[in-house]
Amino acid sequence: MLHIVNKSPLDRNSLEACVAAAQAGGALLLIEDGVYAATRGNTAATALKSALDRLTVYVLAPDLAARGMSDALIEGVRLVDYGGFVDLVAEHSTCQSWL
């Protein structure tokens, strides 16, 4: 299934709750303030790196660019645009937004 996180990992526990529940083989899409989790040096990026072994992690590129963080994306994370966002939702039968 597809998991979506839109909150900053240093402000809310959404990412932590998501990663703890997400089953191997699933997909995780970071959008809005959720993209900060995939930026170098963020203390939450360490937690995300461990999740990368089990989950395919995507970041919404427009949200990353808006925050001036495009150069800080950690390795192993895939960038998608709005079209890619729609494709991910269509490809997965279920979707959980960790608001």
Next chain:
Amino acid sequence: MGEVKKFMYVNRKAPFGTIYALESLEVVLIAAAFDQDVSMVFMDDGVYQLKKGVDTKAIEVKNFQPTYRALDDYDVNKLYVEAEALEARGLTAGDLCVPVEVLTRAQIGKLMEEQDILLSF
């Protein structure tokens, strides 16, 4: 005009996920017209407000970052950034769009005690 008071604006939110950052800037600019002693603090996710390199074209939201660079024209030049918040986000003062004074959380707490008015965003 009465005596000058010390106003501190405390910013703790990332720039685009909520409206707080933009609203704070609006209030600071309005208040700047009243010749008060103004300072802005950026702590926790608030430090992201100053991260340079913002490009909001694709999300179709106004980029208000240039306004931070204009604050000095309004005599708002006391900008304090929390050291621990930068560290936890892999940032340094060099990643920010304006010159700031980096202070520890404890030093910011002490500055808060010296204010007449605190406005929280």
